[in-house]
Amino acid sequence: MRVFKFGGASVKDADGVKNVLAVLEKTGASSLVVVISAMGKTTNAIEKIVEAYLSEADDLNALISDLKKYHSQILEALFENKQHPIFKKIEVLFLDMKTTLDRNKSTRYNYIYDQIVGYGELISTTIVSEYLNHSGYENDWLDARDFIKTDNVYRDAEVNWDETQRIILEKVNKSKLSITQGFIGSDEDNFTTTLGREGSDYTAGIFAYCLNANSVSIWKDVPGILNADPRVFDKTQLLSHISYEEAIELAFYGASVIHPKTIQPLQRKEIPLYVKSFLNPENEGTSVKKGQPLDPHLPCYIVKRNQILLSLSSLDFSFIVEDSISHVFSLLHQYHIKVDLIQNSAISFSVCLDDKFGHFEELLKKLKAKFRVTYNTNVSLFTVRHFTDDAIMSLEKGKEILLKQITRETYQMVSR
Structure with missing residues (x-):
């Protein structure tokens, strides 16, 4: 049993869908679950539809029409009849x-978002499934919402592993080709939930774990896992082999090639992960397995944009100690704000934050009641795993550094 995942870039047009077929022709299509994302930039387009709906904008119907036209063009190129x-x-x-x-009667953004955004995956998988059937690759189309059961934390749902595994083992035909959606699940009331932005990788990990798969392959438009994002850094190198631990570290710090939650279920059952190019499927790509050293061993660069650097100090200049820090983290958890870096001294405490749900202003009101608060928005967090002096010098050149921190293997810098 194997699990494949194809991202939006791999099915952004008719040629991309045809290439999925070409990959399956080379790799085999039996005993395979294929997880597919929304086509191209569909998720971004649906997010605009949700925003237009909530703001009662005049262009709502035009946005839906544009999205429909985009998919119609793909359909017409794939199906002559x-x-x-x-x-x-x-x-x-x-x-x-x-x-x-x-x-809809709700005004809650996160709930509405989850009920609508998953249509991108439902549409893409329906198209791919029908095209594969049309091309002689008979398959089962699975609605992921019937298989992946979660809590009701919309836009960042937690998986109910026991229920999910029971359903997947019971209902997935392990000898056939199955097509399903990434990113989506459902709660106990069968309302759609999502696993977090870019969560299709995680879906692949969930199916692999529950099916005791032999491997997971994530098909990308890059040769594999690189030591830096080629859209940001000029010179990048392919990492041939990395360990689960290293992959988790890279994902935690923001490497976009793998969803942060993907590795954990694979590691628990030691299921190998391969990151490969859908443009050159015969190439080796990157393998992620237990205990294998980073190869080649070189600095790995990660950058996260649109961060917030928050600094707190006590109003009476007393020490920032455990109870104060505990209070801050309780609030961060309450407002679903992710911490990417921590630094503290006797009377101050600084954190670099990722406010993906837009709750920072609410958090500020709470913090100002107890602390003296300063912050910078729209900053960038740079992380270098396995840093060298040359790597640090090159990264710091020409930047306004607000904070930096060095541990044994990791260098981090916040700049604007």
């Missing part, structure tokens, strides 16, 4: 999305 049932199926999904918005 315009009477093929796929056209009706996609029409129904768009109608269902519109009906969901029309019937």
